[in-house]
Amino acid sequence: MRRLSGEAFPLIERNADKHLVSVPGIFYGGGCAYMACSGLLMGPMKDILLITHGPTGCRYYSGINGARDRGTGHTVPYRARTFSTDLDETDIVFGGEEKLARAIDEAVGRYHPACIVICATCPVGLIGDDVERVAAEAAERHGIEVLPISCEGFKDEPGWLTGARDIMDSWVGRGDDVGDEGCPAEARCSAGAGRPGAFPIHLMSESYVGGGKQAIGALLERIGYDVVCSLMGETSFEELKHASEARLIVLDSNKEIDEIPAELARRYGAGFFHVQFTGLGNIDESLRRMAAFFGDAELMARTEEVIVQEHERIRPALEGERARFAGLKAAVFEDIFRSDAFANLSDELGIGVIMVAQDYTAQHLVDEGFAVELPEALWSGAAKASSDANPSEVLPDANPSEAFPDAERPGASQDAGLLGDLPWMEVAPSAKRGDRVRLALNRNQIADLLSDLKPELAFAGIEEQFGYHGAKIRSELFTSDDRGVGYFGYDGILRYAQDLDMASRMSHWVTELPRWAAAGAVPMDETCGGGAGA
């Protein structure tokens, strides 16, 4: 295989425009504006009392505390409860404002919260309830914070963005605003003198809850950072009032929420950039960039020290895992949450990663316009097998210039002569190790490629999109975007390896059939249907 000249691009590139494709009728993994606001953004807030203004269902379904919240400790008596105005048919006809006002009064009378957040649901916006007015009057009446958020489920804007903007405008910068009763025991302002510390940061991340908070928080504290607050993670009304004190905002999220940290940074003169606390290389790079931002020699030294300590700490275990998994192949469809993490961690374990991404500029479902990136070593074998078999099958239908906008591919060029018949292929030397090949393929070509390469591990989307059933490591953990666990922090790669190990030990149940079935006596797949064993 010939190598082309050109600048390096990252080994596994983030698709900055990644979002769930929302097409009517087509299975959609996303939630809605209300869900994102009430669950993702407000869910982990420790001290607010959240009232859902809407019919019973929205709060019922969103009112669960999942693994995200396990062990975080409920410090206020209303933390594990769900509150709703339970709008019924009469309310829909005659309006729900009066009921909302009464609901707020009842909540205040019973629980005396310092802050109430009201999340609106679909019908509220449609029947025209003036939630802002009800909230303002209630705040006046009770002398507490009442924040109404117009996060009706059908809103085009993501709910976390709507809610975060309201928080930014209403709460942030009120750090000195201590009420007559002082701060609740949990509140940050009771943490005492000396805060914010020398390096106050705002860690914006939905991973900063439960185990993620323990792992990432401890790491950052060891280096010397003071995590002032953590929007979308475990945080509070009291903490967010101090968000203005953060000198640096770091965002570790797949959500398109840049607008919030960028605006916070502008208003309060802080720095802002993305970090990623999943994957060893990502964590190292993120920590170094944070230290460099503050430019403090001691901080930078401590960062290096911690990085070395952490790598040393996990080295023995990691070497064992690498020995076990190196040489495997994995296919990752870059359309789901966590696909970046799966790709990074697989790569760091020495697994060859085949990334498949849809061209997100196409807003309709098509069979064209997929981008595939894989190690050159894998491609060489596959291309040979394919061209031996039937070269015409891998001929491109997609226009490479559409699939790869030039701006994103500095220096990338095309080589008409490569492997004789593949003019759309791009090859560039990798920034890290090995070389990776990028291709624009259609759906059938990807299916062919996968059946040639036979990846042992296929993450969610691969099987569904391309009908590839050959993965030998099978687990719902990796094949459903509704499940999965966090792999943040330095130990994340070990947890990931453990999950791979777990999956590989269970896989024989679905990849192998008993002798009586293999003998052909019973056509199991036809009589049983379903996913397992098929």
Added chain:
Amino acid sequence: MSVQVVNEQGPSRALQIDALKMCPPVGAMYAALGIHGCLPMSHGASGCCRFQRMELAKHFQRIVHVSSSLLKERSAIFGGEANLTEAVANAFAAYDPDIIAIHTTCMSETIGDDLRGIVGNLEIPAGRSVVAASTPGYAGSQLTGYAAMVSAFVEQLAQGDAPAWDGLALLPGWLNPSDIEELVRLAHGFFGEVAVLPDPRGVMDRAPSRDERVYLPGGTPLADIARIASSRALIALGEEAAWPAIDVLDGIVDKRGSSGARAAASASMKLSLPIGIEATDRYLEALAATSGVPVPAAFACERAACVEKVMELHPRLYGKKVALLADADMTLPLAEFFAGIGMQPVYLAVGWADADFAARAVDMLERFDIEGVVNPHADRFDVEEYLEAHPVDLLVGGTRAKLLARRFEIPLVRVGFPVVDRPLSFLDPVVGYRGALCLMREVLRGLAERAEEGLPPEGLSIAETF
């Protein structure tokens, strides 16, 4: 001695604290998933579909695929027809279902979409069907939506002129697949053929195919829906989930006249869910009456075995107070069973119930001389307030009741939907004599574990009797 009814006209607070009721669309979704080759479609914003299918997914520990018209702001202004039309076309093209079952949501109802009109204008591929039900999220409970979808299937797909057949059509209400299995097993003692609508067996207890165009072999076959009005007998189980559809069916029969094997509505029977011994007795009685076949000896033996266990074990149950948090259809038969084996069902909490629920509950409790409280518009906080003043020995309800169980340090027997924190719970039936035994076992286990809590090893007894 009196039974107290609270919240008869509606909740006592404007602020709902810890909801007990879900919304109708989740019921419509569950009902539709019990039809073979059927793809449910939520006509609303994206969150409804996601929320509700996840509730089902967690209960059954499987992925649940549901399509949605994914309404956005544009639809709030221009209506949802364009999205729904596109969604139906895309879903037929992408997933090739036999049937798409559309249910509405708060949004599509509030913006005033004319569902019938829109569905009438749809282009439906040859040999495929679309069924539509109106299920606004703000009117009723999950059972309301379940009933609306079953009724829609009957109304829109049952054929008035299907040839008569000599079997049983069973409308089973909201139950787990294992319950349906038990109901059908019993019914086969009387009828050669049994059509069940809907039938989640082989669907909800299995993982969906990885190929989204391939449907699981389970579920009610379309042919069974088509002929459901022409069966010899028809039994509906569950006041809120199943009875409404029987009225629709009787209408079809009435229209057709009495030419079918089933003389107009004469052999259609409405029963409560057959949970507990007495309710199962009534189910068998109905099967015998509609089939003309006497109750098989084997079932009489099952009953005898169940009664033997009750007679053996009732001293451990006597006077134990239980608070029930379940849906309207399950609550009364559960309470009846517990009362019948000597327990005291003292608080019946239902998130939302029909107007006549309270009266039926009062009658039943009075029959057993139980001084209890009936709350047909309850939230969990109502139960909590009651329990603070009136301790009970046991809670029976779904997963979320465990917060109360922990708060009051009493055991919880997990029953109903959703049970999401004890995987595979859906495998145990609650109906039939078998279900009664399973329930009794769980109650005894809960009470025993509570009694042993905190004891040192030396304090534990190996057997109650020696």
